[in-house]
Amino acid sequence: MTISGFTMVRNGVKYYYPIKRAISSILPIVDEFVVAPGVCDPDDCTLEEIESIGSDKIRIIHTVWDRSRPSPSGGYRVSTASITGRRKGPIKFD
Numbered sequence: 001m002t003i004s005g006f007t008m009v010r011n012g013v014k015y016y017y018p019i020k021r022a023i024s025s026i027l028p029i030v031d032e033f034v035v036a037p038g039v040c041d042p043d044d045c046t047l048e049e050i051e052s053i054g055s056d057k058i059r060i061i062h063t064v065w066d067r068s069r070p071s072p073s074g075g076y077r078v079s080t081a082s083i084t085g086r087r088k089g090p091i092k093f094d
Contacts, residue, residue, distance in 0.1 A: 005030040010038030010065060012046040020049050023058065033058050038065040 005026050012019040023033060035058060040046050050060065 002031045003029065005033040006036070007033075008036040008038065008063070009046055009050075011040050011044045012037075013049050014041060014044035014046070019046060020053060023050065024053060027053075027055055027057055030057065034061060035059070036061045036063045038063055 007023070009017065009019055023035065027033060033055075035050055037047050037050065037060065047060070050058065
């Protein structure tokens with residue numbers, strides 16, 4: 001059996017989300033961890049922060065979030081990024 005983790009993040013460092021600690025904390029219990037970062041603002045270093053973890057368990061799937069589709073609550077829908085993360089690579093469940 002393979003245990004996978006998944007997250008999507010955009011501008012995590014810019015908005016003080018502890019992305020490095022969050023990913024590092026789950027790595028001991030998963031076989032792979034998939035990260036789907038959106039395209040970050042120029043002043044954000046979220047992707048570099050993730051890459052600095054240096055684990056071969058981390059798989060990065062680069063995504064572009066469609067921010068042109070506002071949700072009814074006034075936020076933006078990022079479900080497309082979630083679907084893209086599931087579709088781009090095999091995550092096997094034995």
